[in-house]
Amino acid sequence: MTIGRDILDRALRTSWVVAAALAAALAPAHPRDSIAILAGQLVAFLHFIFLRKIVKLFTEGRGFALTIVAKIAVVYGGLLVLMAWGKMSYAPLCIGFALPFLVLFLRSMMLAFGAGPSSLTRRGALGLGASLLLLVPARAHAEGAKEAATELPNWLVILHDFNPNNPAISWLEKNQIIVFAWVAGLLFLFLSWLAMRKPKMVPGHFQNAVEWMVESMEDVCGGLLGPEHIKKHFPIIGALFFYILTINLLGIIPGMKSATSSLDLTLALALITFLYVQFWGIRNLGILGYLDHLAGSPRDAIGWMMLPVMLPVHILGELAKPVSLSCRLFGNIFGEDTLIVVFVGATALCLKASLTALAVPPMAGITALFMMLQTLTSIVQALIFSLLATVYLYMMLPHEAHAHEEATSAH
Amino acid sequence: MNGKTPKKVAGWRQVGLLSSIPFILALAPIIGFVIGQLLDRHFRTRPWLSIILLLLGFVAGVRETIKIVKLSQQED
Numbered sequence: 001m002t003i004g005r006d007i008l009d010r011a012l013r014t015s016w017v018v019a020a021a022l023a024a025a026l027a028p029a030h031p032r033d034s035i036a037i038l039a040g041q042l043v044a045f046l047h048f049i050f051l052r053k054i055v056k057l058f059t060e061g062r063g064f065a066l067t068i069v070a071k072i073a074v075v076y077g078g079l080l081v082l083m084a085w086g087k088m089s090y091a092p093l094c095i096g097f098a099l100p101f102l103v104l105f106l107r108s109m110m111l112a113f114g115a116g117p118s119s120l121t122r123r124g125a126l127g128l129g130a131s132l133l134l135l136v137p138a139r140a141h142a143e144g145a146k147e148a149a150t151e152l153p154n155w156l157v158i159l160h161d162f163n164p165n166n167p168a169i170s171w172l173e174k175n176q177i178i179v180f181a182w183v184a185g186l187l188f189l190f191l192s193w194l195a196m197r198k199p200k201m202v203p204g205h206f207q208n209a210v211e212w213m214v215e216s217m218e219d220v221c222g223g224l225l226g227p228e229h230i231k232k233h234f235p236i237i238g239a240l241f242f243y244i245l246t247i248n249l250l251g252i253i254p255g256m257k258s259a260t261s262s263l264d265l266t267l268a269l270a271l272i273t274f275l276y277v278q279f280w281g282i283r284n285l286g287i288l289g290y291l292d293h294l295a296g297s298p299r300d301a302i303g304w305m306m307l308p309v310m311l312p313v314h315i316l317g318e319l320a321k322p323v324s325l326s327c328r329l330f331g332n333i334f335g336e337d338t339l340i341v342v343f344v345g346a347t348a349l350c351l352k353a354s355l356t357a358l359a360v361p362p363m364a365g366i367t368a369l370f371m372m373l374q375t376l377t378s379i380v381q382a383l384i385f386s387l388l389a390t391v392y393l394y395m396m397l398p399h400e401a402h403a404h405e406e407a408t409s410a411h
Numbered sequence: 412m413n414g415k416t417p418k419k420v421a422g423w424r425q426v427g428l429l430s431s432i433p434f435i436l437a438l439a440p441i442i443g444f445v446i447g448q449l450l451d452r453h454f455r456t457r458p459w460l461s462i463i464l465l466l467l468g469f470v471a472g473v474r475e476t477i478k479i480v481k482l483s484q485q486e487d
Contacts, residue, residue, distance in 0.1 A: 051473075076465065080458075098437065105433040224424070312464065316443050316471035317435075317478075322443060324434035384427040391428065391482065 007389070008052065012045060015100040022095075036088040040096020043082070047075045048100060151337045152344060154180075155255040181259040184247040192248075217241055220383075221390045229397055236276055237393075240269065241386035246335060248378030252371060258378075261337050266330040270322035273389045278318070281396040294318075321392055327387060332381050336374045343367040428483045435479070436472045443468025 019041035023034035050071035057064045081098075082088060153161075160166075160173040172179055195210035203211060222230040244260060251258030257267045258260050282290045296303065296310035303310075343366050447461030454460065 072466065076462070076469075080462070101433040101437045105430055206445075309467065312443075312467045313471045313474060316439050316446075316468050317475045318463070319442050320435045320439040320468075320471060320475060321431075323432050323438050327434055327438065328431065380423075383423060384430075387424055388427045388431065391424065395478075395482070 008048060012100055015041060015103045016045070018103065019096055019099050020038040026092075030092075032088060033092040036092035037096035037099075039082055039088065040093040041099055043075060043079050043094075044097045044100045046070075046078070050075060065332045101335060111348055129211060151257065151261065151341055152254075154257040156257075158255075176257060177262040177265055180250065180257045181247065181265055183256070184250050184259060185243065187250070188246040190244075213242075214238060217386075220387070224387070224390050224394055225397070229393075233280075233390075233393060236272075237386050237390055240273070240389060241382050244269065244329070244385055245379060245382040248382055249375070251333065251337065252374055252378070258333050258337065260329055260381075262336040263326065263330045266326035267323075269329070269385070270326035272324040273325065273392065274318075277389075277392050278397050280393065284396070284398050321388075325388055329381055329385055336370070336377060340367060340370050340374070343370060425483050428479050432476050432479060435475045439472030439475065440465050440468035444473070 004241050007358055026034040026037070053067050054064065056073065057067055063388060082093060083090070150268045152175065157174045158168075163169050192210070195207050199207065218219065218230060218234050221234060225233060228258050247260050247265075248258050250256045251261065260269075281293070282400055292298075294311060294314045295307055296314060298304045298307055298310070298402055347367060443464035443466075444461055447464035450460045450464070451457040
């Protein structure tokens with residue numbers, strides 16, 4: 001069995017375990033939600049089973065069309081019937097549907113970090129089991145509270161609690177994502193100015209550190225784009241990296257908040273990347289060349305007949321890339337914030353119940369560990385966002401190997 | 412790719428590219444469905460455009476996945 005197939009099988013098994021555990025935890029209070037989670041999981045499971053069959057038949061060439069028709073009827077028909085039925089709420093259905101994708105994502109990440117597929121089951125099961133154990137009491141606690149907290153209070157929230165009737169503070173509290181995005185932007189500008197206001201031939205520690213970071217990032221992106229393109233595009237790629245890094249790291253400071261834990265900001269950053277990449281696509285290929293690229297470069301009668309299909313497919317593919325960038329950044333940073341809140345909450349609960357021995361060493365230790373992990377993932381997520389933006393730009397720029405690949409796939 | 416990419420960076424590029432596959436596979440049909448809903452509401456063609464764009468979104472997701480896998484297999 002190949003590694004890819006092995007990982008898919010294990011991911012599907014793990015997702016069934018997680019779905020069953022979630023459904024069991026929800027069944028007493030919300031039986032319909034637990035059924036919706038299992039239904040979503042079943043549809044996603046069938047999606048992957050059909051996908052594997054289609055890939056296998058694609059190479060063998062027999063029964064390919066029939067399997068596609070069966071997949072459309074079973075998976076998409078089933079999904080539409082479930083949605084049209086109206087007795088299941090969309091949120092648990094979507095959670096159930098997303099579970100195998102989530103497990104597959106975690107497994108691919110762990111594989112990339114060097115863990116073998118056999119150890120993935122244990123680690124994945126442990127991680128997901130721990131998450132489930134945390135989810136059930138957290139949900140029970142959230143039901144008791146008026147509003148579930150998903151992040152630690154920042155200075156704007158505290159200020160608003162002390163001055164609830166002040167309109168200026170209320171406005172700032174309501175628009176806290178914009179405020180913290182501006183704080184991070186100004187901090188980034190201030191640090192850059194501080195490092196380079198009096199550049200010296202023999203740099204000091206701070207100037208040296210900033211120059212090393214900028215040069216390293218330029219080398220990394222230059223390795224992907226090439227020396228002639230990197231000079232032109234590094235200002236935006238470098239700015240994206242250092243801006244996202246500043247925003248992410250700001251969340252570690254007590255009283256501050258990572259603005260990237262909001263989908264609004266990550267979508268805005270992805271929109272900037274999307275518009276920049278499309279702008280350079282139009283500039284390099286020309287309007288007609290760009291439209292030709294979007295239409296899948298039709299050169300014969302079949303190509304022109306496929307135009308109504310290929311054009312929306314290309315457009316949806318181009319749209320999916322930036323949205324996936326923003327969802328990943330948002331999910332990671334929001335997840336980290338929520339995890340820290342859960343552990344801080346658990347520490348507080350233990351202290352309230354006079355369980356100091358349980359609260360301080362293990363709980364506070366785990367919280368500190370997660371905060372250290374947050375520092376690492378803040379850097380990694382900023383790096384991945386800017387590296388993928390570079391890769392998307394690379395795919396749009398004129399390039400010999402790329403042109404050759406396009407020509408080969410066209411034939 | 413151009414120039415020489417350090418091994419560690421190539422690893423991070425792989426992580427970024429491969430971990431975006433599940434997102435793209437899941438998001439492309441969702442984007443198609445959402446755009447289809449908007450178009451259906453505008454043209455009063457409910458539910459046909461939603462279904463067509465959902466299917467095309469699935470095709471776009473698979474197509475982008477193949478492109479990403481090809482890109483991740485390119486030598487540095």
